[in-house]
Amino acid sequence: MARLISVRLDEDAQRALRQLEAQGLTQSEAIRSSLVHEAARIRARRALAAEVAALEADEADRAEMREVAALMEQLRAPG
Numbered sequence: 504m505a506r507l508i509s510v511r512l513d514e515d516a517q518r519a520l521r522q523l524e525a526q527g528l529t530q531s532e533a534i535r536s537s538l539v540h541e542a543a544r545i546r547a548r549r550a551l552a553a554e555v556a557a558l559e560a561d562e563a564d565r566a567e568m569r570e571v572a573a574l575m576e577q578l579r580a581p582g
């Protein structure tokens with residue numbers, strides 16, 4: 504079921520809306536699309552943060568990273 508809402512747009516939001524309308528979207532389409540896009544971006548950012556936290560908590564992975572870093576340092580050192 505569609506829900507009607509009211510939004511007060513600041514100058515930046517109005518400018519962005521005009522740009523989206525210039526691409527052929529209606530105001531409603533532009534706002535719906537932007538809401539869905541932003542929610543997806545937030546979910547992706549949270550998923551990435553969770554993945555980073557899991558990798559940081561993985562001691563075996565951290566040990567492997569230290570080994571690779573040490574090997575890279577040996578290869579870089581003048582010999």
